[in-house]
Amino acid sequence: MSDYKFGEEQASEREFIKSNIFRPKPKGILIFDSFNNKFFPLDLISIDKGDFNLKSYISQFRRTYGGNESSDIFMPFHYCVELIGKTYFPIQTRPIMYRSKIPGYEEYITVCILGDSHIDVYPHSLYKIIAHTILNSLHYIPSFKLDPSEHTEYHHLGKQFKIEQLKKHFR
Numbered sequence: 001m002s003d004y005k006f007g008e009e010q011a012s013e014r015e016f017i018k019s020n021i022f023r024p025k026p027k028g029i030l031i032f033d034s035f036n037n038k039f040f041p042l043d044l045i046s047i048d049k050g051d052f053n054l055k056s057y058i059s060q061f062r063r064t065y066g067g068n069e070s071s072d073i074f075m076p077f078h079y080c081v082e083l084i085g086k087t088y089f090p091i092q093t094r095p096i097m098y099r100s101k102i103p104g105y106e107e108y109i110t111v112c113i114l115g116d117s118h119i120d121v122y123p124h125s126l127y128k129i130i131a132h133t134i135l136n137s138l139h140y141i142p143s144f145k146l147d148p149s150e151h152t153e154y155h156h157l158g159k160q161f162k163i164e165q166l167k168k169h170f171r
Contacts, residue, residue: 021097025144027107028151029135030100035116036156039102040065040076048083048115054091057114076101077110079134081126088126090133096141108153109138109146118158124165131169139171 034042034057044060045053058075062068075093077100082089090111094100100110111134113126135148149170154163 020099022099022107022143026109026138026146028109028153029111029138029146029148030102030105030108030153030155031111031113031130031157032155033113033115033117033120033157033161034080036118036158037112038156039105045114046116047120050083050085052082052084053114054080054082074098075112077112079109079111080114081111081130081134082114083126088129090129109134109144111135113161116158117161120160122161127162127166128169131166136169136171 032039034040034044035046040061042057042060042064044057057080061075062072074095078092078094078096078098080091080093082091093112094110096109099106100108102108102110111130113130131148135152138144138146138148147170149167154161157163
């Protein structure tokens with residue numbers, strides 16, 4: 001369990017403040033799951049079964065780590081990838097220009113995959129969606145120009161997450 005708590009700094013999230021954006025650009029990309037990460041671990045979802053769990057995940061996250069659903073707009077990470085029905089969806093949970101609130105990775109674009117990557121089984125479509133809709137597009141943001149093959153880190157991902165499968169889709 002992380003001892004990180006959201007606090008007063010959340011007020012800066014409600015309005016555009018230059019100190020809250022990347023300068024000059026992000027250092028890289030960080031991918032982690034919602035179950036095994038050391039930053040904000042939650043055991044709410046171990047296997048993503050296709051239900052829309054993001055709302056309950058956000059509620060549990062705010063109960064555990066602080067925050068208020070009515071006033072805190074963004075999550076600490078930029079994207080959450082969730083299985084809804086039979087399709088994986090990348091859901092933006094933080095403005096792409098805003099710095100991350102992941103301790104030690106404030107200068108990274110951060111991606112959270114709902115579930116436990118040690119036991120969840122991921123189809124080919126998950127890797128394709130992460131690569132094509134999130135990672136590869138970061139190369140085309142003029143101020144970022146991030147190459148996912150050189151700038152991606154993986155945090156405590158289990159054996160079920162096939163990093164090489166994801167890398168096949170990098171441009």
